[in-house]
Amino acid sequence: MPSYREPSFQDRTAAAAQAKQKALERLRAKPAADPAELEARRAAREAREQVLAAERAAKAEALAAAKAEKLARKQAEAEQRAAERAEAEAAAALKEARLRPPSAAEMKAARDARYAARKARK
Numbered sequence: 001m002p003s004y005r006e007p008s009f010q011d012r013t014a015a016a017a018q019a020k021q022k023a024l025e026r027l028r029a030k031p032a033a034d035p036a037e038l039e040a041r042r043a044a045r046e047a048r049e050q051v052l053a054a055e056r057a058a059k060a061e062a063l064a065a066a067k068a069e070k071l072a073r074k075q076a077e078a079e080q081r082a083a084e085r086a087e088a089e090a091a092a093a094l095k096e097a098r099l100r101p102p103s104a105a106e107m108k109a110a111r112d113a114r115y116a117a118r119k120a121r122k
Contacts, residue, residue: 007015102110
């Protein structure tokens with residue numbers, strides 16, 4: 001039984017050159033691509049790219065619509081909170097005005113108004 005012989009550098013380079021030559025021969029033996037087939041592939045690729053571009057545009061449009069809707073919702077909520085805050089402030093001011101005893105000037109104004117109304121009826 002022969003013992004294993006480690007290939008030398010020349011053996012390895014020769015084997016690599018031979019493998020390269022075989023690959024080149026296989027490539028040359030391959031028939032040239034049919035122009036009609038190449039055109040069909042190009043058309044299919046362009047159609048696929050158009051579909052992808054349309055999908056990306058639709059996705060971007062949906063995202064923009066969602067952002068606009070979210071912004072509108074935030075603005076409506078802010079307006080509602082502002083209205084509620086103003087209503088609460090008005091209610092607090094009214095409550096404070098009702099609880100505060102009338103000043104002397106206010107009492108005099110109310111008394112004068114009653115007097116003027118009584119005079120106007122006569």
